[in-house]
Amino acid sequence: MPPAQKHPDKNAPIISKLLLGWYDRNARELPWRIGPHSAIEPDPYHVWLSEIMLQQTTVAAVKPYFTNFLGRWPTVQTLARASNEDVMAAWAGLGYYARARNLHRCAIYVTNELGGEFPRTESELLKLPGVGAYTAAAIAAIAFGERAVVVDANVERVVARLFAVEAPLPSAKKAITKLADTITPETRAGDFAQAMMDLGATVCTSKSPQCLICPLTETCAARKLGIASDLPRKVLTKSKPQKQGWAWWIEQGGNVFLVRRPDKGMLGGMAAFPGSEWSGDALPRLGKEAVDTGSYVQHSFTHFDLKLHIARVEGAAEVGDGWWFPVANLDEAGLPTLFKKVANEMKNKA
């Protein structure tokens, strides 16, 4: 294996200059973005909302949610006044639901404790609910122009290649952040962060980096070594555990019974069909009032894969607290993707 390469320091200003020049010509148009050299200041509420939504989620998936949230709650104060149920329902389908709970908590905190103003520094932003190191750096740089080192998965890939970092992720994260620090400019920090993200998303892509059209090609160690598409290396992860469980379909007079999942745990606070625990052991036995429909849905969570079997429960008493919802309108029930799959499966069966 070739040794890890380090850029000479003299390359740092060249890299940021080349990249910012490229960004001026090629910045992606995104609903939450103020383009380079705009006279308009970025709105910290928009930056914060988009960065929370973009955590582990694609730009394409986030766009309609961002537009919908801004349409319903145009300011942090209006979001703070929304009910938690409405926020969770509007988030349904975007995944990682702890983000939605923290989003609402954060909006309430910023409104009630900070007079509706987001903090301007990375260290103060880090104190907000749901704001971790990456998000604090991104908001500080993009919303307030503070020099902050912003390293998401796209940036990680670009930096690993620029410096030919051979150590595998995740252990190489710290070293990559230090290297990113060496090329982050003092000015236009927000544009630089977004330029790195755009380069990673459109040119320095995971499977086929387009080095021929890359603005950084002359300074890129991995390109020179011919190992660009092999980086970043990753430690092989074990396959995910499998779990299974039941969803109860309890239908009466064109309505189906829904519950709200406990705040703590998977899909916490979301609307759901009632059902059994999910476990890696044998599927729990069905009670005599429940009939296996033979249908199931599969869903992949970050740490496990789930096979959720569907049982029809006839004439049963309601299962805990919940509410009846028209089967025909289940699209509007605020169900997360797993339970949307259950609803679609049962609608297709009808």
Ligand code: SF4
């Ligand atoms: Fe990525 Fe190739 Fe550009 Fe290097 S030259 S940053 S590998 S696209």
